[in-house]
Amino acid sequence: MKPQERADRLRTVQRELSELEREGALELTPEQRSRLEAHIESTLAGLASQFDVDTSESQRQISWGMKIASALGGIALCAAVVLFLARYMGYWPTPLQVTVLITIPIALTFAAEFAAHWEKTLYYTALISIVAFAAFVANLSMLGSIFNLAPTPNALAVWGLFGLALAYHFGIRLVLAGGLISLAGWLTATTNSWRGWWWVEFEQRPEELMLAGLALALIPLFIRHAKRPDFPAVYRLVGLLAFFMTMLFLSAQGQRSYLPMDDKAIEHFYQMFGVVAAAATVGIGIRRNFTGVVNIGTAFFTIFLFFRLIDWWWDWMPKYLFFLLIGVVALGLVAVFKRLRGRMRLAI
């Protein structure tokens, strides 16, 4: 169990005991109560000093603010680094350009390592890691521009592996997402170029991206993440987004598919498959208690369903009636989910 989870559970126990005492369901002697309070407080103090965990609700809210600020700050700093290089690099001789481009990601990776030793909460480490990843992307891209190199998909593989190495070393989920997106892009682009096609056009035949997304979502089933329990959710998020967004694209652009069928038949196939796959995703997410999977499945189930309804009804139905029916469908969905929730409660 992660230290923060332990701290949260102790606080919940503390609150629940007070509530049970107030309701008369539990009665502790003053001695038992003070011993328990002392134990909880000393454990929380130990966790706070050792791991810098949040021990109160207000601290937790501030931590969320810090997480958001470090992610936004990281993205803003990425833009700052890239724009600074674009603004001034042209004035420098080529050896200086190359030295600066190579030095920045190396220095930032060292800085992230230093920050990780210095702080327990990893807010600065996360911020610096994000910038290091972006600086490495800028490093290879700009070297390519300086030396007029033909673009290659292998850069995506190198960025992906670098992102994974940083993410697993420091435990930063945003960098893991960046690495996984790069690797999914590389997989799709490379399989395209094996067939002699230009890899940059991989979005024109996106079915491989769908398979790459599915593979990413399934990886946590085969690779255990005992040390990084929050990483499987990132694999599932990136993988399922790639899977469903590609399917959504193909449900409107049947001519982009490999399937040996008529364009319209392919679109209908993906429209129906999208609804079924999204419903199955919700089912799997509920069964395995994956909140993120349930949310993505629900979102895409709704999107696929509403796109279908627009396709079927928008042109010929009066607009007020269309929106009325959308409202009725939404109420129907709420009823279905409520029933599902009730069944789960009975099962418990």
Next chain:
Amino acid sequence: MKPLLLSAFGLLIVSNAFVLAHVAMNRSGEPESEMQLTARELQYYGGRSDESGVLLMLRWTNTAPEYPTGLPGEAPVWFDQKKLEEIGFDLSVPATSPQAARFYENLRSREVFVALEYEGPAWEAWLKDREPRLEKESSYGPQVTLPDRIEIERQTTPRLVTTDVARDPAQLRRKYPDRTRVMILQALVRAKLEPERRASLTAPLRPAYLRGAITRLAIESINVPQPLSRRLEGKSYSPWTYDGNRVKIEPPPYSVTLRVGSKFEPWVVDVNPLR
């Protein structure tokens, strides 16, 4: 140091070393080709306030465009079905088949090598071919007279003309041995289905056929390093202007020596002002 951090540093160092070794290999030894071009072929559009790099856009005359301008139905003679087969396109669906439209629309680009001839017979032939079409050319305003149009084409358009494509660059070099006149670069080509059509209402129906199209060069913008880039300051090139009375054609303000290396990647070795 932990193995994951070590592998991150390893990736940083190895990938940069690989890029620099690739550049060194491309630029070492005898250049694959070297030629002196002008602003007509390497156009400088001027700097931007938020970017300090100087890029020249490689302008070339595409004799096998994807969407030909000019009269309908025109098609390059040299980039035919046989050439498409030679460079590996799957042309198993006949052009007249009902499945052909979808099949060829989905047949994507392939990377090949293209021969670009500088100011040679291909350029002269292209100009000659263009002249009768210029009267109806929509890119010129109606106020620009036909003699002006011909002069603009002759004095400002890029003289680097596509003449051939192949999968093997050595095969192209054997066919075009002059390294100061013919440049070989990587390009993207695709197969295009030209549907059956009549040139006019009374003309006989021309059957559908397949042709090749060059969609782009793999490298189209070329970086100019310091200190050469300083020589391009204030030298952005607008080939011609029309002041309401007459057309004024600008001569190219600079020449550029462009070298192409063993990996078919170009770089600028010299820039000289021409006026």
